[in-house]
Amino acid sequence: MTYHIPVMLKECLAGLNIHDNAIIVDATMGGGGHSEAILESNPTVHLYAFDQDPDAIEFASKRLSPYSGRVTIIEDNFAKLRTRLAFQEINRVDGILFDLGVSSFQIDEARRGFTFSQDGPLDMRMDKKGELTAEIILNEYSLDALTKVIRDYGEEKSAWKIAKLIVKEREERKFRTSNDLNKLIQANFQINPKFITKILSRVYQALRIEVNQEMEVLTSVLKDALNILNPGGRLVIESYHSLEDKIVKDFMKFESLECTCPPNFPICNCGKKSTLKILTRKPLVADISEVNDNNRSRSAKLRIAEKL
Numbered sequence: 001m002t003y004h005i006p007v008m009l010k011e012c013l014a015g016l017n018i019h020d021n022a023i024i025v026d027a028t029m030g031g032g033g034h035s036e037a038i039l040e041s042n043p044t045v046h047l048y049a050f051d052q053d054p055d056a057i058e059f060a061s062k063r064l065s066p067y068s069g070r071v072t073i074i075e076d077n078f079a080k081l082r083t084r085l086a087f088q089e090i091n092r093v094d095g096i097l098f099d100l101g102v103s104s105f106q107i108d109e110a111r112r113g114f115t116f117s118q119d120g121p122l123d124m125r126m127d128k129k130g131e132l133t134a135e136i137i138l139n140e141y142s143l144d145a146l147t148k149v150i151r152d153y154g155e156e157k158s159a160w161k162i163a164k165l166i167v168k169e170r171e172e173r174k175f176r177t178s179n180d181l182n183k184l185i186q187a188n189f190q191i192n193p194k195f196i197t198k199i200l201s202r203v204y205q206a207l208r209i210e211v212n213q214e215m216e217v218l219t220s221v222l223k224d225a226l227n228i229l230n231p232g233g234r235l236v237i238e239s240y241h242s243l244e245d246k247i248v249k250d251f252m253k254f255e256s257l258e259c260t261c262p263p264n265f266p267i268c269n270c271g272k273k274s275t276l277k278i279l280t281r282k283p284l285v286a287d288i289s290e291v292n293d294n295n296r297s298r299s300a301k302l303r304i305a306e307k308l
């Protein structure tokens with residue numbers, strides 16, 4: 001079974017710039033494709049690999065078992081990166097990779113509820129211990145809260161109309177499976193099936209981001225990641241939609257600035273120092289042959305920065 005094809009593998013490895021005895025963190029291990037390549041790239045590297053999804057932990061633990069002396073797998077949210085590493089007495093690392101979002105396995109498994117293309121429970125939790133599910137959002141969020149989720153995280157223009165339909169529908173029957181949601185949208189948007197698919201992908205993306213609090217978690221981890229990097233250490237971040245890419249881009253830009261005083265100030269009094277050097281002025285994207293081989297690489301944006 002192909003659990004997940006790692007995206008821009010060569011570029012991520014080059015970005016990490018792994019040296020002898022490096023300590024590297026893969027914050028999003030998934031099926032272990034990037035992790036395995038990191039371990040293969042240098043026999044002296046030690047890898048700390050995180051994932052919050054027990055299916056990923058089970059699959060990648062087997063895949064990475066040949067490297068058992070050099071890999072430490074941690075089942076947790078990468079929001080706890082710093083504390084979980086501190087438990088292992090690791091306070092400094094040489095490179096951190098984030099390959100954000102969900103794996104192909106998570107999307108393809110109907111029982112996980114991430115996809116609109118198969119019927120399944122409206123779950124969408126990466127961490128199955130999490131309390132919030134897509135079903136709870138659809139059945140319990142207010143009209144305003146639903147509109148905000150669909151508009152902010154799905155960037156869907158018809159957010160209010162969709163939220164209103166959801167609120168009306170659930171007065172009759174609760175949402176239980178993806179088909180319940182799909183039918184509602186299909187019945188109320190009498191347009192080209194291609195546009196229906198676009199609307200569905202935006203609504204599903206919005207629900208997934210809210211269920212897993214993806215924006216909050218990403219925003220909070222970046223500073224911790226920077227703080228634990230050794231000087232010269234690399235931050236390598238792959239994102240798959242504009243919302244997460246913007247968080248990464250703004251963070252790297254801010255951390256790379258030497259001064260944040262208004263331009264008309266004669267002398268700097270902000271005290272800001274730059275802590276990162278951006279190595280990718282524009283994000284790297286997958287080349288055409290990779291996109292042809294792996295359609296899921298088409299939206300990837302890779303940003304790399306070095307700790308000063």
Ligand SMILES: C[S@@+](CC[C@H](N)C(=O)[O-])C[C@H]1O[C@@H](n2cnc3c(N)ncnc32)[C@H](O)[C@@H]1O
Pocket residue numbers: 004005006007027028029030031032033034035050051052053056076077078079099100101102103104126217
């Ligand atoms: C795109 S996949 C990574 C694929 C991986 N690079 C590979 O080569 O197979 C993203 C993975 O990150 C995990 N993930 C996403 N957000 C996470 C978070 N906040 N904490 C821990 N794991 C997370 C998901 O469960 C998923 O397995």
